[in-house]
Amino acid sequence: MNIIVCVKPVPDPDKYNLLTIDPETKRLVREGIPTVINPSDKNALEEALRLKDLYGAKVSVISMTPLFSVDKIKQCLAMGADEGFVISDRAFGGADTFSTSYTLMKAIEEIGTPDLILAGNESADGATSHVPVQLAEWMSLPHITNVTVTEAFETKLHVRKKTEEGSVDYEIDLPAVLAVERNSNQPRMVTAKGMVAARSKSIRVFAKDDLDVDESLIGLCGSPTQPGELIVPNLKRASQELKGEPEEIAAQIITLIKKSGVAVAV
Amino acid sequence: MDMKRILVYGELEKERLHPVSLELLSKAKEIFPESDVQFGMVLLGSGIDGAVAEAQKSGVDLVYLLDDQRLSVFHPEYFAAALIQAVKAFNPDLLLMGATYGGEELAPALGIRLKTGVAAHCTDLRLTKEGKLAQLVPAFGGKVIGEIFTPNTRPQIASIKPGMFLASPQEDKNASLSILDASLLDSVSQRIRVKGVNRKELSSLPVEKAEVVVCGGYGIGSPENWNSLEQLAGKLGGAVACTRPAIDAGWVGDESSMIGTSGKSIRPKVYIGVGISGATHHICGMKDAGLIVSINSDPNAECFNVSDFKVTGDGNLIVRSLLEALG
Numbered sequence: 327m328n329i330i331v332c333v334k335p336v337p338d339p340d341k342y343n344l345l346t347i348d349p350e351t352k353r354l355v356r357e358g359i360p361t362v363i364n365p366s367d368k369n370a371l372e373e374a375l376r377l378k379d380l381y382g383a384k385v386s387v388i389s390m391t392p393l394f395s396v397d398k399i400k401q402c403l404a405m406g407a408d409e410g411f412v413i414s415d416r417a418f419g420g421a422d423t424f425s426t427s428y429t430l431m432k433a434i435e436e437i438g439t440p441d442l443i444l445a446g447n448e449s450a451d452g453a454t455s456h457v458p459v460q461l462a463e464w465m466s467l468p469h470i471t472n473v474t475v476t477e478a479f480e481t482k483l484h485v486r487k488k489t490e491e492g493s494v495d496y497e498i499d500l501p502a503v504l505a506v507e508r509n510s511n512q513p514r515m516v517t518a519k520g521m522v523a524a525r526s527k528s529i530r531v532f533a534k535d536d537l538d539v540d541e542s543l544i545g546l547c548g549s550p551t552q553p554g555e556l557i558v559p560n561l562k563r564a565s566q567e568l569k570g571e572p573e574e575i576a577a578q579i580i581t582l583i584k585k586s587g588v589a590v591a592v
Numbered sequence: 593m594d595m596k597r598i599l600v601y602g603e604l605e606k607e608r609l610h611p612v613s614l615e616l617l618s619k620a621k622e623i624f625p626e627s628d629v630q631f632g633m634v635l636l637g638s639g640i641d642g643a644v645a646e647a648q649k650s651g652v653d654l655v656y657l658l659d660d661q662r663l664s665v666f667h668p669e670y671f672a673a674a675l676i677q678a679v680k681a682f683n684p685d686l687l688l689m690g691a692t693y694g695g696e697e698l699a700p701a702l703g704i705r706l707k708t709g710v711a712a713h714c715t716d717l718r719l720t721k722e723g724k725l726a727q728l729v730p731a732f733g734g735k736v737i738g739e740i741f742t743p744n745t746r747p748q749i750a751s752i753k754p755g756m757f758l759a760s761p762q763e764d765k766n767a768s769l770s771i772l773d774a775s776l777l778d779s780v781s782q783r784i785r786v787k788g789v790n791r792k793e794l795s796s797l798p799v800e801k802a803e804v805v806v807c808g809g810y811g812i813g814s815p816e817n818w819n820s821l822e823q824l825a826g827k828l829g830g831a832v833a834c835t836r837p838a839i840d841a842g843w844v845g846d847e848s849s850m851i852g853t854s855g856k857s858i859r860p861k862v863y864i865g866v867g868i869s870g871a872t873h874h875i876c877g878m879k880d881a882g883l884i885v886s887i888n889s890d891p892n893a894e895c896f897n898v899s900d901f902k903v904t905g906d907g908n909l910i911v912r913s914l915l916e917a918l919g
Contacts, residue, residue, distance in 0.1 A: 454712035456700035463704035468783040492792035499783040550709030554739030576913035
């Protein structure tokens with residue numbers, strides 16, 4: 327089985343409270359925030375590696391990302407992926423999910439359609455959850471998002487999708503695209519052995535001219551959605567301190583609750 | 593481009609209209625109050641007469657319906673095909689959808705099939721001075737809100753999380769009903785087959801409906817303390833909610849009560865946060881609460897900044913005192 331896992335290097339989501347906007351340029355300042363593999367993409371990779379361990383598979387990772395993030399692709403290889411592909415060109419910059427998924431589709435055409443494409447359900451930064459579905463739609467493949475459980479059979483998978491009411495179990499024919507939920511498994515750690523093995527694995531870079539792309543569908547200009555201003559919402563409130571012994575504070579809180587129009591029986 | 597035709601995807605919840613459908617309609621009517629704007633709602637499901645009646649009374653001009661057994665459970669391909677059919681029939685300038693587990697999968701699929709832009713998980717919609725529709729989307733866990741425009745393609749599509757807007761009563765009119773042709777489902781590929789539905793036991797008072805929400809984070813520290821938090825929520829007639837670290841710690845079984853950008857957005861009358869540092873993604877889900885009280889032992893906890901009242905100290909002690917006071 328050939329599996330391609332889509333991964334995205336993102337600013338570390340645990341440090342988003344350090345982000346600011348430059349008042350002059352109105353652009354995001356992310357200095358001092360390290361880049362990490364998007365958390366749910368690690369779950370997608372783990373799912374691929376689990377299928378590889380169980381049934382044997384070739385696992386490739388692909389990412390549309392600036393070249394400085396290539397070490398994150400190496401990290402995926404050290405976790406156990408077999409080869410890496412990076413799509414990187416200024417011409418792809420500013421792409422929304424429509425043109426990002428189009429570009430991914432074009433690179434995957436170049437690599438060859440795999441049996442299964444996995445991706446994290448959402449990225450921590452943009453968090454649209456669009457790319458896995460839109461990639462599938464460009465490729466005319468079936469897709470299921472919010473996947474928590476996968477079980478493989480020869481030409482099909484059994485998957486579980488999380489829903490408001492619980493979950494739904496589906497059978498889906500291969501090739502297919504699945505978006506894997508965060509916390510659906512425990513991504514494996516990188517080992518020293520894995521890091522050594524990664525050194526002999528290849529990472530191929532696609533620039534625009536390596537792909538058969540329609541220029542009207544790539545980058546910012548090929549994106550049907552266009553960004554406007556960035557706003558940092560001001561959510562500040564009075565933050566008045568309640569003081570005293572715990573029972574005094576409890577009494578103050580109960581008074582506040584009652585004042586808010588909630589009936590409390592004391 | 594003018595917005596003259598607006599279609600709302602009528603999300604269902606147990607064969608009834610999901611509140612998000614009315615929230616979206618209310619917002620759209622607020623932004624576009626002009627009398628020449630036409631509103632439609634599309635309902636896809638099986639055995640949903642109740643929802644159809646609700647939709648016809650919701651204030652829209654036209655309701656599209658496909659009531660078919662094949663739509664009894666969410667199915668990405670059947671639902672996308674049916675929704676496309678409604679879009680073709682109504683020809684909307686704007687399509688609004690709830691960012692539910694189903695809507696979140698349908699919206700981007702339609703974006704590719706209709707070759708148009710989709711704004712995801714909007715927190716607000718508003719008109720600019722130039723009369724363009726700005727879709728406000730959170731990024732970086734809600735730390736930043738970005739304006740998104742879809743200048744050239746129609747319909748423009750926006751998904752909005754439940755709980756972002758208030759559903760307000762609309763004028764009483766009886767919308768006409770247009771039945772979509774069920775045979776459109778016959779040509780949908782059979783690549784995905786529903787094998788079963790697993791219903792979890794739903795809380796009798798979901799967090800998004802509670803007037804008082806007691807929310808716990810990693811600072812709660814133990815299952816015993818979590819138990820006290822649940823008791824407190826019960827005594828206040830409210831619901832207990834959580835942050836991601838509380839789930840990761842194993843005190844909470846699933847994400848249905850998780851508050852934040854990847855969880856639920858709530859606007860209770862009272863929110864009490866205990867042992868929560870105040871990560872951006874959490875704040876984004878609770879910022880609209882009426883009264884916010886935060887209890888944390890860290891005097892620099894981020895959550896204090898967005899709180900009306902703060903208590904610096906051991907949250908579990910305060911919870912115990914509250915329980916004693918409430919008897």
